[in-house]
């Protein structure tokens with residue numbers, strides 16, 4: 001599955017230009033993180049990946065097909081978007097109903113709904129909560145409920161918008177295991193996050209947005225080595241990376257172990 005943005009510009013009807021000519025190709029199954037300060041245009045950009053928003057100018061191609069050829073409902077079967085705020089997504093009286101809503105809309109056979117429900121509920125940790133009202137869930141559980149509802153459609157691409165928001169360490173671990181499981185199933189996960197520790201723990205490719213543009217796109221080590229550009233875009237590297245850079249280490253590191261190794265290596269030189 002490949003998503004391609006060609007000179008994408010977007011302005012909300014009420015305001016100025018938010019996306020200012022984005023060119024990007026995201027494909028394969030390697031999870032991709034999109035980072036950048038508040039208001040950089042991350043959510044606006046990813047809402048173009050399944051047609052929730054349509055370009056003011058430029059093109060969005062999904063596997064080479066122009067997004068304009070199909071409705072958002074049709075694209076959503078291929079590219080699932082998990083909203084930043086669960087309350088924008090949840091509207092039914094139970095977790096089970098949320099999970100089964102999409103499949104029932106497309107008249108999925110009952111047997112398949114049951115099969116998917118079991119797998120998804122287990123993966124997102126909701127097996128014991130299926131009959132609960134989403135309003136009675138904790139903020140973290142609500143997020144996993146929205147993720148589960150999108151996973152039930154088994155799309156090829158999953159977009160997670162700020163999944164780490166409101167999560168504790170356990171929640172972050174579950175998120176990482178979901179992303180890993182999806183990669184193993186051949187899915188492409190695209191995740192917006194402000195949590196740099198989370199980002200460097202499982203995303204090799206990182207895209208940095210600033211002021212409606214992509215200003216960096218590359219491997220985590222390359223991106224976080226660009227300290228001046230990151231400073232200008234108000235993106236702070238993970239603490240251990242910052243300490244290593246402050247200590248003058250040439251290698252970009254993301255863990256204490258890597259920091260100690262790099263320190264040792266430089267001592268030997």
Ligand SMILES: Nc1ncnc2c1ncn2[C@@H]1O[C@H](COP(=O)(O)OP(=O)(O)OP(=O)(O)O)[C@@H](O)[C@H]1O
Pocket residue numbers: 012013014015018036037038039040041042043044045
């Ligand atoms: N529905 C809307 N109508 C008008 N302007 C909007 C709308 N949604 C977002 N914007 C504006 O577009 C710009 C980019 O917002 P967007 O939510 O895409 O940024 P972001 O990088 O995802 O930020 P955050 O990290 O805070 O979610 C901001 O200036 C925001 O105020």
